[in-house]
Amino acid sequence: MLEWLSGDPLNGAIITITFFISLIIGKYIRMKRTASGYRGKSIDQRIKLIVLFFLIISITLMTHWYTPMGISMVCILISIRTNIFQEYSRKLVFPVVLSLFIIVIQGLTYGSTKIDLGIISVYKEGFEYGFLVFSRVFAATSLTILMLSTASETEILDTMRWYRIPAALIDISSLMMRYIKAFSTESRKMKRAQESRCGFSGSCGFRGKMHNLASISGALISRAFIRAEQVYIAMISRGWKHDQGSFSRLRSLNNSDMIMGFVLSAGIIILLGIDRAL
């Protein structure tokens, strides 16, 4: 345990000194920033979205499970620190279930080296490959959840406009965004009202429940059509027109944004390089 003390004291001294000096410097930087009210430079949404896309692509190119798992651990720590861990873990359920399903299928069917687990035997290669996919999904989804939880829908739409996404697509998206909220709230209310009238009680049976659910949806869609048309006509009469662009124009990317983009891209390449070299 103490071999470094007798055999390599210089390295031990260096690591001790650098660690504690960095610790002190870190502490003072934090104090200074807190005192001046500095909350860190936020990354531009346009840079964030493109970097996120390429980071996820690079994760799918990683060949060792521990690099994506390392990224996942960092994401978990950030989610705890920013008080969004509960939401983060709730959103992770679906992707994790899908990737567990992949582990099971790969472990049971792919490979040649069998490991006997008593009741069943699994393939070593399949299990390793499945676990690699699992770690990639965990990391990629964690990043998506964290990145998108800090962006508002309007900002994302403006970013899409900046990337020259067709105007019709953005107009439909912006209307959809509003309708999704209204539709979800209304459908929940109607479902509760139906429930209070025993519309989903056990005696209804599957057919009855489905009939009631579909009736709510049908009524909601029919009514929403009329309402959406009325609101849209009102919007047009107040000067809104299709394909008119955004009210909140995005500023052009400045040098610091570009530098941030390059730094993050370089980071992705280095991360991928480290994974490949391991």
Add this chain to the structure above:
Amino acid sequence: MHISDGILKPEWVFFWFAISAIFIALGLRIINKRIKEDPVYLPRIALLGAVVFVISVWHIPVPVTGSSSHPVGTPMASIIIGPFATVVISAIALFFQSFVAHGGLTTIGANTFSMGIVGTFGGYFTYRLLKNISPLWFSAGTAGLVGSIFTYMTTALELALSLNPGNVMHYWELYSLGFIPTQLPLAFAEFAFTAYVIKYISETGSMEKTAVSCPLDRFTKTALLLMFSILSIIAIGAYVGYLDGAKMAGTDGIVETQAAPSASPDGIGVRLMALLGEPLGFAMVGITGGLFTGYFLSDLRRKK
């Protein structure tokens, strides 16, 4: 079940994006044309997009398995607003769903292909086929059922192609079987749901407002129908061959010995195929032949 980020390999991410982009572009063209004629069409399709979003994140308890899953909603939307517009709204719905970690950003192309293209067109063609020979609720319900099953079979194929390229058919079968316990009951739930909703909407008269005349002419429709029919025959044949143990061994030997025994092994066709690779070579042949025939077909008809 949507495919999450991190599962598909980059080449498949871009491949599914490219395929979906073609359909989205066609859909946008049709939507823009329709908006010019009827501006109120925009909120209608946006509303249906919201419906698709809500339906496909709406977890319904699945009987038998005791688990929960979600319907796709795209066959229903395609019956109301047409298949091409449905492709566009499902792509947007999938984009918004990635915000709640349902699907992913890099897998929007793949998920659009399964849910927005295969599910939509599968459901829509089923509806069109059955519309005139069965009650409306039955044709709509069957469209929902077929669309749902097609969506999950395509998802299974996408997984098999990316994760197990060496043995695609075997893993396609495995992934499809894995989805069955939750998705088969759900497909029947989608049958009931789509049937009731379409019946309700048609009774209230809302369908007439949104009903779309098919933007394709008769020639295009016939060509598309022929294409899907031939593809179905090929897919069934390939599957039967796979079950018989053919393992996609190819037919080069049979063609060389029986169909063209005197063909030169150094001919231009062989050299072109070697140069381009078989998939690209056959694609080139298809494109050239299709363009040539399409271009001169009207002349041939006129001469008749």
